[in-house]
Amino acid sequence: MRNWPLFGLRVTTPRLELRFPSLDDLDALAGLAAEGVHDPGVMPFLFAWTDAEPGERARSTVAFHFRQWGAWTPEKWSCSFVTVVDGEVVGTQEIGATDFAVTRQVDTGSWIGRRFQGRGIGTEMRAAVLHLAFAGLGAGHALSGAFADNLASLGVSRKLGYVPDGVEIRSRRGEAAELRRLRLARDAWTARDDIAIHGLEPCLPLFGADRTAESR
Structure with missing residues (x-):
């Protein structure tokens, strides 16, 4: 799509693909959310969206992406990819930033459907989005x-x-909980030559990255 080139953005590794989701992808992701993301006895998220009933979890997953799309500006953006393994949506990997052209700093977050956990997918999808960053x-x-x-x-x-x-x-389900912040500097990042980015060039202005991209 000429006026929203993000639909053509993908990051691929030998194991998986991160892609900007289609409506069908969002429907599949919503189904995973309804199935469950974690043990109900724990809460890994700052906002306890997974405490909702399955149907509401599914609807809120789709609405969350629509809100991100509608609020996107080069100065403040959040890009949530779907993670695809062997043709199947298994989770989502997010990357976001505020004033990226100035700060050159991104945040990431993710979740994987419970039936796909424990396979090393989380590490691979984070490696993929770090390559994009x-x-x-x-x-x-x-x-x-x-x-x-x-x-x-x-x-x-x-x-x-x-x-x-x-x-x-931070407050988690009404109780105090320790959140550990983590940082990875570009100089400490280990690049991989088996990860590829597709369709990025027309998207750079949307990320506020056109200026920083010139210095790569």
Whole structure:
């Protein structure tokens, strides 16, 4: 689509594809949300959207993406890809930034359907979006964060070279919980030659990355 080139944006690795979702992709992702994302006894998210009933989780998943699309500006954007393995949507990987042209800093977040967890997909999809951030957009830093008891997310960050960046105490289901911030600098990032970005060039102005891209 000429006026919304993000629909052509993809990042591919030997194991998976990140792509800007179609309506069919969102429907598949909503189905995964309805099935469940985590053990109900824990809460890995700052906003407890997964506490809703299955049907509401599905609808809110679609609405969340529509809100992101409608609010997108080069100064403040959030891009949530669907993660596709062997032709099947298995989860979502988000990357976002505020004033990226100035800060050259991005945040990431993700979730995977429960039946696809434990296969190393989380590490691979984070590696893919970091390639987009550093090799594609010219980012200087990537940020992440996880509650202290979210060992899976913290483990992914550790594997990819993130370092501690402080802690916060946040309210989670009405109780105090420690959130650990993490940071990966471009100089500490390990590039891979088996990850490819497709359709990025026409999207660069939407990311506020046209200026930073010139310095790559």
